Each structure stands twice: as structure tokens, then as C-alpha cells.
Amino acid sequence: MFSGVTSLVNRGHKIKGTVVLMRKNVLDVNSLTSAQGLIGQGVGLVGSTIDNLTAFLGRSVSLHLISATKPDENWKGKVGKSTFLEGIISSLPTLGAGQSAFTIHFEWDDGEMGIPGAFYIKNFMQTEFFLLTLTLEDIPNHPNLKIHFVCNSWIYNAKNYKTDRIFFSNKTYLPGDTPAPLVKYREDELENLRGDGKGERKEYDRIYDYDVYNDLGNPDSNEKYARPVLGGSTLPYPRRGRTGRPPTNKDPKSEKRSDFVYLPRDEAFGHLKSSDFLTYGLKSVAQDVMPVLTDAFDANILTLEFDNFAEVDKLYTGGITLPTNFLSKFSPLPVLKEILRTDGEQFLKYPPPKVMQVNKSAWMTDEEFSRETLAGVNPNVIKSLEEFPPGSKLDSKVYGDHTSTMKKEHLEPNLGGLTVEQAIEKKKLFILDHHDYLIPYLRRINSSKTKAYATRTIFFLKDDGTLKPLAIELSKPHPQGEEHGPVSDVYLPAHEGVEGYIWVLAKAYVVVNDSCYHQLVSHWLNTHAVVEPFVIATNRHLSVVHPINKLLSPHYRDTMNINSLARKALINADGIIEQTFLWGRYALEMSAVLYKDWVFLDQALPNDLIKR
Incomplete structure (x- = not known):
């Protein structure tokens, strides 16, 4: 002392x-x-x-x-x-x-x-x-x-x-x-914490106030970066923290983007989670590494598509070897140089998934496809089948008839002697339904470089407690217009010849839809976005001496921080999510459409399981 x-x-x-x-x-x-x-x-x-x-x-x-x-x-x-x-x-x-x-x-x-x-x-x-x-x-x-x-x-x-x-x-x-x-x-x-709702917030402020998601786009830069406002009656959405930045020149309802994204100062605690670093790291790679890679390699190497499974497999076995002079371009970026390794060997080499460490072909099996539906990243969509054929809630005057084209003869040969009606009554049939929410956007999604189907997948619950896929329906927009309904095909399990490969591709389309739903809805929307207004409300209305404030605060930690970083680099127009996920520029808009069906009391167990 x-x-x-x-x-x-x-x-x-x-x-x-x-x-x-x-x-x-x-x-x-x-x-x-x-x-x-x-x-x-x-x-x-x-x-x-x-x-x-x-x-x-x-x-x-x-x-x-x-x-x-x-x-x-x-x-x-x-x-x-x-x-x-x-x-x-x-x-x-x-x-x-x-x-x-x-x-x-x-x-x-x-x-x-x-x-x-x-x-x-x-x-x-x-x-x-x-x-x-x-x-x-x-x-x-x-x-x-x-x-x-x-x-x-x-x-x-x-x-x-x-x-x-x-x-x-x-x-x-x-x-x-x-x-x-x-x-x-x-x-x-x-x-003091509520503020007066006026002005642009400063770094040192501690104001908790609400705003809509109107800062994802950048219409002043280019019209292709314009995005609709999320929040309100048309596209309802959870509220975010208000930053108070001025409106864009071309759209007075949208807020100008900037490098500084305000959040209440105490939400930006210094001990960063790994996801913070990931956000900044991915942004750095997108902005700094990819342009140099494009210059360094033949353009065909860095396309967004794989031509065969061997190219996918190379990411787990060899990665990409960088040119000897490549790292010299990153002298001002020591973090990226560290990420890329000093010798430039095996850049973008990923550890193989556990299932492939046991058997390189295991991911292609029906058993693994079914297991991941429940034990994978998104067990939140599969539900008990209650009607057959599966129906649709889409407006038939606008989108035509979207009743499933699956037939009983598609399923009953693999129901162990049960009829479809008996299997439904015994709670033996389940559906992974990625159809209705995709159809209104599918034509626009498919007009870009990506191609997709709306999917419905039927599973049968076996006596050993595991699931078995029975049929997959792939649907695409009718070439003559939405009002004519979809063009749909049903695919059944096959494990040899051309039919076997087509069946694997059908499952791949299902997995892609499930993965997108996981990231944009189950993860981002239902885990991150919906919590932010609770964080704001708690700080505005419950004093720090209130026991409920003490109870909730540890669970809120880093939420607003992570969400602000996401708006800056992940979910923004032409951000990492739009560049890498199937839904592209419609990713957040589609999550807003799905938010219309979000009910608070349905989120927790056992209500969620009972509902499904």
C-alpha cells in the first residue's frame, strides 16, 4: 500500500x-x-x-x-x-x-x-x-x-x-x-435507463430503448442492398435495441449503417465470447482474404459450388495449399496471418465429423439421416403426422392446391403391415415439413445461382425406437404461375444404381432446408432475436435490486452484444448469412414470416413437445 x-x-x-x-x-x-x-x-x-x-x-x-x-x-x-x-x-x-x-x-x-x-x-x-x-x-x-x-x-x-x-x-x-x-x-x-427516445446514442450511454430491424440494408450504396423493415404488422419481428442513427437518403424508414453500432455500454462487457471473435474473424475473411484468394487462384477453384464429392472430401483430408508468396499480402493483418498458418499449408482444412471418422459413407445412410433429424442441429420442426395426405395452409386462390401428392401406396409397403390410418392412430408417422414457408419465396430464390425445392419428408417410428424415412416430396414452382400449384415429385428409399443416388440427393435437399431453418429460425430468431426485447424490458422496468432482475441478468449476458455484431456482419444485406445460406437475400424476411406463428408459451417444454 x-x-x-x-x-x-x-x-x-x-x-x-x-x-x-x-x-x-x-x-x-x-x-x-x-x-x-x-x-x-x-x-x-x-x-x-x-x-x-x-x-x-x-x-x-x-x-x-x-x-x-x-x-x-x-x-x-x-x-x-x-x-x-x-x-x-x-x-x-x-x-x-x-x-x-x-x-x-x-x-x-x-x-x-x-x-x-x-x-x-x-x-x-x-x-x-x-x-x-x-x-x-x-x-x-x-x-x-x-x-x-x-x-x-x-x-x-x-x-x-x-x-x-x-x-x-x-x-x-x-x-x-x-x-x-x-x-x-x-x-x-x-x-435514466429508459432515456427519452431522442437523438443518436453515444458509446458511453446506458439507454435501453426499442427499435425495429431497419438497419440491415444499405440502399444508399446500391438498390440491391435495400431490405424491408422487420417489425410491425406486415413483417412482425422482435424489437432490437435503439441506436438512433439518422435515416438513409433513399429510404427514410431505414437507418444508416456505420462501423459503430451502439448498445447499452454495460452490455459490451470486455470478456468476449468465442462467437464474437468468430463474427469479426469471418468478416475479416470475407473482406480481406477472399479477394486475395480470388486473385491468387484460378477462379474455378473458388466458386460457391462443388463439382463432386471429392472436392468436398478434400476439405477434410488436405485443405488448400496456398502459394508461397501468398502470406506476404497479409503483413498488416497479423491475426489473419496466424489463422492461415505460417507455412501456408492446409488452409481451410476442417476436422472430419465424428460420423465420418467411423465410416466415411455413414452420412449417406437412412439411419444417419433419421438420427440427425432428432439428434442433429434442428430437432425443432419434426412433428407427428395427423392427416394424410399432408395439407397446406397456403391461400389456394394465390398459390393453387398444395395438398401433398404422396399416396398410401408410397408408404404402406414399409409400415410393417399397418395401414396409413392405423399408423397415424398409433402415433407411428412423423413429418419433417419444409413446404409452406418456402413456396412463396422459392421462385425468387431459384432465380439466383442457388436452386432449391420445398420438401416434405415422412418417417416411420420402428419398434426399436428409431425412425425410418418412407418418402420425400420435392416441390418447385409451376412454370405457368403460382396459381397453378407446385410441380411435385415423390421419391422413395433406394440404395443401388441411379435410384440410390437420386435418393441421396433428395435427402440432401431436405437437410439443406433443415439447416437453413435451424440457423435463421431455431437459432437466430428463436434464440437470439426474441430474447433481446426481454433484455431491454428487464432493464427498463425492473430495478437492479429486484430479485427477478438478479435472476435473469446472468442469462442475458452478451445477448445484445452478439446481436449487434450479427447485424453488423452476419445478417446484414450481402452479409455472411446471405452469401452462404440458401435463402440468400430473403433470409431475414423469411424468418419474419415464420415469426408470425411464434407463441411465447409454446417455446418451453413440455408445451413444445405436446404441440408437435
């Missing part, structure tokens, strides 16, 4: 505190996620020296304790005298990596001030820091009492805030049980 500083402090009848914080350069999201910052600044991220921390001494950071038991004339908890951080604690067993602890002492008259339950903090430095905790002990007349404040918040220069930053002790209260001297402070803090 700095004896020269601490000797100036009169310790008589004072509350002792320990403040734990982290400096910006330890947790700086921007420096960590930049290509050069990740490796080039690595040295600066290691450790904390006494010299660097002396900047916190003196009168740089002040705190005021607030009473939870003694009100002032306005019935708000009395505010204690200002006090400042003192010496750094050189050793504290509970400190984590990059954390620093400081002592602080508060003048406090127990008879007049009671027991503290909150505190104000002001930062007079130009650089922000991350405040983790404050612990109080030596409370007058309460020798065994320790009061903990879990803060986990960025503290910017005090001039950036309209009202002083306040934190409450780590004790929960329902609104009716909140100590009266803290009630007004609690209400004022919620009002």
Missing part, C-alpha cells in the same frame, strides 16, 4: 471500503477485436504495474455513500461526504486477472446516517474504467456487518452523464419491500 497517501487519511470512526476495478486497456472490446489489436497489443494487455495505476490516486475517482435507513427532508436517503480512492492494495487473494483493488475510507456518523445501501461514483479522468465491486466493512455499531456492491459497469468521465452514476447494495427487494430512503433513487435510475 502507498503509505505516503494512506497516512493522510484519518481512520477514526470511518467505514472502510475496498474498490475493485479494471482499466480500459484490459477490457477494451475494440482493441481486442481488431485484427492488429488482438496480437499486436498483446504485450499491453499483460499485468498491471504500480506506475500505471498511480493515475487513479489523488482526486481522480470519488464516491458518496447513500443511507438506506435515514431519509433527508425529501425522503431520499441521506448522502454522505465525498471521498476518494486511496492506495492500491498490492495483494488480495480474490483478485482476478487484470483486476486492481484500492482502499477507501468514508466519514460516517451511524446515529445520523444509519446503514448505507447505495453510493454515487464520479470519474474525473478522461479514460473510462470498469468498476467491479465495492465492499464495506467496519460499519459503526455493526462490527460484523459487511455490505457488498456488485457493479460490473463501465464508468466514464462524469461530464458524460446527466445524473451521477449510482449503485445499490447486492441485496434484493420487491418494490413494496424496498427501504423507503432508496425508493426514489431506484425510480430515478430506471428513468
Whole structure:
């Protein structure tokens, strides 16, 4: 401890505190996620020296304790005298990596001030820091009492805030049980978090407000990058956090995109999840690596299609060997150079899936196709078959008759002696249905480089508890118009000759549809997007001292952060999702169409399983 500083402090009848914080350069999201910052600044991220921390001494950071038991004339908890951080604690067993602890002492008259339950903090430095905790002990007349404040918040220069930053002790209260001297402070803090709905949000803001998804497109750049607004009666969608950026020139309903995507500051916690790095890494590859690869190789090598299975297999056995002079192009991008390996060997080599490690052809079997329908990435669509042939909810006046063309004779030879009606009654038939939501978009999807079918797949539940595929229906738009209904063909299991290969291709079309649905609906929409308005609502309406806030906060961590990064590089117009998934530029729009059928109470077990 700095004896020269601490000797100036009169310790008589004072509350002792320990403040734990982290400096910006330890947790700086921007420096960590930049290509050069990740490796080039690595040295600066290691450790904390006494010299660097002396900047916190003196009168740089002040705190005021607030009473939870003694009100002032306005019935708000009395505010204690200002006090400042003192010496750094050189050793504290509970400190984590990059954390620093400081002592602080508060003048406090127990008879007049009671027991503290909150505190104000002001930062007079130009650089922000991350405040983790404050612990109080030596409370007058309460020798065994320790009061903990879990803060986990960025503290910017005090001039950036309209009202002083306040934190409450780590004790929960329902609104009716909140100590009266803290009630007004609690209400004022919620009002600050709601904001006024005006202006463009700044990096240091902590405002939780709602907006529609109107920042995915970039119509000012090119009309092909225009995207519809998601949110509202036409294309309903969960709300995102409001950023307040100005509208685009060509579409006043759309918001201008920028490199900075605001989210409430404390949602951008510095300890990044791997998915954050993945987002930035993929964006770097898309923007920096692919153009160079295109120049370095014959264009045919980097097409978006595989000509045969051998090309697919090469990604797992050999990868791509880069030209010897290729890495010299990445001297300013050390992260990418690291990703591409120093020798340039086996770039884009992937570990083989577990199923292929056992048997390279196992993925082609009906057993594996059925197993992955339940145990793969998307077990969320398959449901019990309740009518045969499967019907459609599409408007027949617009899209014609979309009743399935499957016949009983397609299924009954493989039902173990049961009729279709008996199998349905015994809950033995299941359907993986990717038909109705695809049909309205299929003609537009197929007008691009990709080609797809709407699919229906029927499975039979065997006595051993496993599924067996019975038939796959592939449907495409009628060449004479939507009102004529689809052109559909039914394919049955085959394992030899041309029919065997066609059956494998039919299953591939099903898997592609299921994979797209997983990523855009089961994953992005139903896992990420629908949670964001709950994050916003919780912070706007439930104080941090509310027990439900304490319960939900850990589950919300990183959600808004990941979602903002997704809007920046993954789900935006011509972003990674649109470039690599079948639905292309209609990906998010189609997820909005499917959101119309989303019901909150159906999401959890057992309701979801009962519904299906």
C-alpha cells in the first residue's frame, strides 16, 4: 500500500471500503477485436504495474455513500461526504486477472446516517474504467456487518452523464419491500435507463430503448442492398435495441449503417465470447482474404459450388495449399496471418465429423439421416403426422392446391403391415415439413445461382425406437404461375444404381432446408432475436435490486452484444448469412414470416413437445 497517501487519511470512526476495478486497456472490446489489436497489443494487455495505476490516486475517482435507513427532508436517503480512492492494495487473494483493488475510507456518523445501501461514483479522468465491486466493512455499531456492491459497469468521465452514476447494495427487494430512503433513487435510475427516445446514442450511454430491424440494408450504396423493415404488422419481428442513427437518403424508414453500432455500454462487457471473435474473424475473411484468394487462384477453384464429392472430401483430408508468396499480402493483418498458418499449408482444412471418422459413407445412410433429424442441429420442426395426405395452409386462390401428392401406396409397403390410418392412430408417422414457408419465396430464390425445392419428408417410428424415412416430396414452382400449384415429385428409399443416388440427393435437399431453418429460425430468431426485447424490458422496468432482475441478468449476458455484431456482419444485406445460406437475400424476411406463428408459451417444454 502507498503509505505516503494512506497516512493522510484519518481512520477514526470511518467505514472502510475496498474498490475493485479494471482499466480500459484490459477490457477494451475494440482493441481486442481488431485484427492488429488482438496480437499486436498483446504485450499491453499483460499485468498491471504500480506506475500505471498511480493515475487513479489523488482526486481522480470519488464516491458518496447513500443511507438506506435515514431519509433527508425529501425522503431520499441521506448522502454522505465525498471521498476518494486511496492506495492500491498490492495483494488480495480474490483478485482476478487484470483486476486492481484500492482502499477507501468514508466519514460516517451511524446515529445520523444509519446503514448505507447505495453510493454515487464520479470519474474525473478522461479514460473510462470498469468498476467491479465495492465492499464495506467496519460499519459503526455493526462490527460484523459487511455490505457488498456488485457493479460490473463501465464508468466514464462524469461530464458524460446527466445524473451521477449510482449503485445499490447486492441485496434484493420487491418494490413494496424496498427501504423507503432508496425508493426514489431506484425510480430515478430506471428513468435514466429508459432515456427519452431522442437523438443518436453515444458509446458511453446506458439507454435501453426499442427499435425495429431497419438497419440491415444499405440502399444508399446500391438498390440491391435495400431490405424491408422487420417489425410491425406486415413483417412482425422482435424489437432490437435503439441506436438512433439518422435515416438513409433513399429510404427514410431505414437507418444508416456505420462501423459503430451502439448498445447499452454495460452490455459490451470486455470478456468476449468465442462467437464474437468468430463474427469479426469471418468478416475479416470475407473482406480481406477472399479477394486475395480470388486473385491468387484460378477462379474455378473458388466458386460457391462443388463439382463432386471429392472436392468436398478434400476439405477434410488436405485443405488448400496456398502459394508461397501468398502470406506476404497479409503483413498488416497479423491475426489473419496466424489463422492461415505460417507455412501456408492446409488452409481451410476442417476436422472430419465424428460420423465420418467411423465410416466415411455413414452420412449417406437412412439411419444417419433419421438420427440427425432428432439428434442433429434442428430437432425443432419434426412433428407427428395427423392427416394424410399432408395439407397446406397456403391461400389456394394465390398459390393453387398444395395438398401433398404422396399416396398410401408410397408408404404402406414399409409400415410393417399397418395401414396409413392405423399408423397415424398409433402415433407411428412423423413429418419433417419444409413446404409452406418456402413456396412463396422459392421462385425468387431459384432465380439466383442457388436452386432449391420445398420438401416434405415422412418417417416411420420402428419398434426399436428409431425412425425410418418412407418418402420425400420435392416441390418447385409451376412454370405457368403460382396459381397453378407446385410441380411435385415423390421419391422413395433406394440404395443401388441411379435410384440410390437420386435418393441421396433428395435427402440432401431436405437437410439443406433443415439447416437453413435451424440457423435463421431455431437459432437466430428463436434464440437470439426474441430474447433481446426481454433484455431491454428487464432493464427498463425492473430495478437492479429486484430479485427477478438478479435472476435473469446472468442469462442475458452478451445477448445484445452478439446481436449487434450479427447485424453488423452476419445478417446484414450481402452479409455472411446471405452469401452462404440458401435463402440468400430473403433470409431475414423469411424468418419474419415464420415469426408470425411464434407463441411465447409454446417455446418451453413440455408445451413444445405436446404441440408437435
